[in-house]
Amino acid sequence: MKDIFLLDMDDTLLDFARAEEENLRRTFLRTGIDFSEKLHERYHEINDGLWRKLERGELTRERLKSLRFELLFSEFQIPADPMDAAKIYYSNFPSICFPFDGAREFLEELSKRGRIYLVTNGGTDIQRSHISLADFGRFLTDVFISEEVGADKPSEEYVRYVAAHIEDFQRERALYVGDSFSSDAPCAERLHVDFIPFRPRLPSRPQYHEILSRL
Numbered sequence: 001m002k003d004i005f006l007l008d009m010d011d012t013l014l015d016f017a018r019a020e021e022e023n024l025r026r027t028f029l030r031t032g033i034d035f036s037e038k039l040h041e042r043y044h045e046i047n048d049g050l051w052r053k054l055e056r057g058e059l060t061r062e063r064l065k066s067l068r069f070e071l072l073f074s075e076f077q078i079p080a081d082p083m084d085a086a087k088i089y090y091s092n093f094p095s096i097c098f099p100f101d102g103a104r105e106f107l108e109e110l111s112k113r114g115r116i117y118l119v120t121n122g123g124t125d126i127q128r129s130h131i132s133l134a135d136f137g138r139f140l141t142d143v144f145i146s147e148e149v150g151a152d153k154p155s156e157e158y159v160r161y162v163a164a165h166i167e168d169f170q171r172e173r174a175l176y177v178g179d180s181f182s183s184d185a186p187c188a189e190r191l192h193v194d195f196i197p198f199r200p201r202l203p204s205r206p207q208y209h210e211i212l213s214r215l
Contacts, residue, residue, distance in 0.1 A: 001173060002113075002114065002173060002174065002175045002194070002215050003113060003114025003115065003173050004114055004115055004117070004166065004169065004170070004173050004174040004175070005110050005113075005114055005115065005116045005117065005174075005175055005177070006117050006119050006162070006174060006175070006176040006177070006188070006191070006193065007107075007110075007116060007117070007118055007119065007176075007177050007178070008118075008119060008120060008177065008178030008179060008180065008183075008184050008198075009118050009120040009122065009127065009130070009131075010120065010121075010122060010179075011179040011180075011198075012177060012178050012179050012184075012198045013099060013100060013103040013106075013107070013134070013136065014097060014098060014099055014100065014103070014130060014134065015098040015099070015100055017044070018098045019093070019096045019097060019098055020044065020047075021040055022096050022098075023089055023092045023093055023096050024039075024040055024043060024089070026088075026092050026096075027085055027088045027089045027092060030088050031080045031081075031084060031085050031088065032080065033078060033080055033085075039072070039076065042072060042075065042076070043068065043072050046068050046071050046072055047068045050064050050067060050068055051064070051121075052182050054121075054152055055121070055152060055153065055154060055155075055182055055183045057152070057155065061123070061147065061152070065086045065089075065090055066082055066083050066086040068086075069082035069083075069085045069086050069089070070082040073085075090123070090126075093123075093126045094125050094126050094129035094130070095129065095133075097129070097130045097133040097134055099134045099136075102207075102208045102209075103134070103136075103208070104134070104135060104136070104139075105208070106208035106211070106212070107136060107139040107140075108139060109212055110139070110212070111139040113215060114173075115141040115166075116139055116140050116141055117140070117141055117142050117143070117144060117162070117166060118131070118136075118140060118142075118143040118144065118145075119144050119153060119162060119176075119178075119184075119187065120143070120144070120145055120146065120153070121146045121152055121153045121183060122145060122146075122147075123145075123147050124145050124147045124148050127143070127145050128143075128145070131143065142165065142166070144158075144161065144162050144165070146158060149161045149162075153183045153184075153187050154183050154184070154186040154187035154190060156190065158187070159187060159190040159191055162191065163191060171191065171192045171193050174191065174193040174194070175193065175194050175195075175196065175215070176188035176191065176193050176194065176195045176196070177195075177196045177198050177211060178195070178197070178198060179197065179198050179199055181197065184197075185197065196211055196214070198211070
């Protein structure tokens with residue numbers, strides 16, 4: 001029986017890609033840069049690559065915030081200050097939140113079946129704000145944000161912290177749901193718990209109701 005649920009948040013419960021695009025539009029507007037899909041796509045590629053480095057311990061969170069804009073502006077020869085853009089982008093994000101359709105209902109049903117823990121690599125200010133805006137908090141037993149934990153998912157330090165801070169943690173009772181095969185899947189593996197990949201933009205992804213049917 002599964003009654004300990006570990007859930008990623010971005011691109012599992014929240015549409016992170018949509019929030020990222022909206023934030024980039026707002027940031028570029030304030031810095032006088034013309035937004036384009038080409039710029040957005042390249043930013044996403046750069047950002048995704050840097051997050052993979054963060055997950056491997058090759059980059060710090062603070063360096064990531066500005067480096068993604070430094071690389072983007074350099075590549076496209078954009079005459080704007082990447083540090084200013086990074087500050088604007090980060091300050092925008094707490095107010096930009098788009099829950100996936102059915103996410104709240106999914107959490108509500110899971111909360112009837114057991115305890116829910118969010119496991120996320122996001123920044124504290126952003127993730128705490130998003131939990132509030134999305135009205136997720138009432139369903140959660142606890143939240144493990146890497147910035148608060150002091151280690152990034154899926155590091156051994158992060159995994160040990162999560163396991164140690166879940167009361168009566170029993171691996172066979174736990175289920176992990178997340179979108180990332182570079183952070184969520186290895187995190188579940190290190191916890192020795194079952195993992196269900198949630199890939200929101202793949203036609204074959206399991207829907208929330210399908211995940212519930214497996215419990």
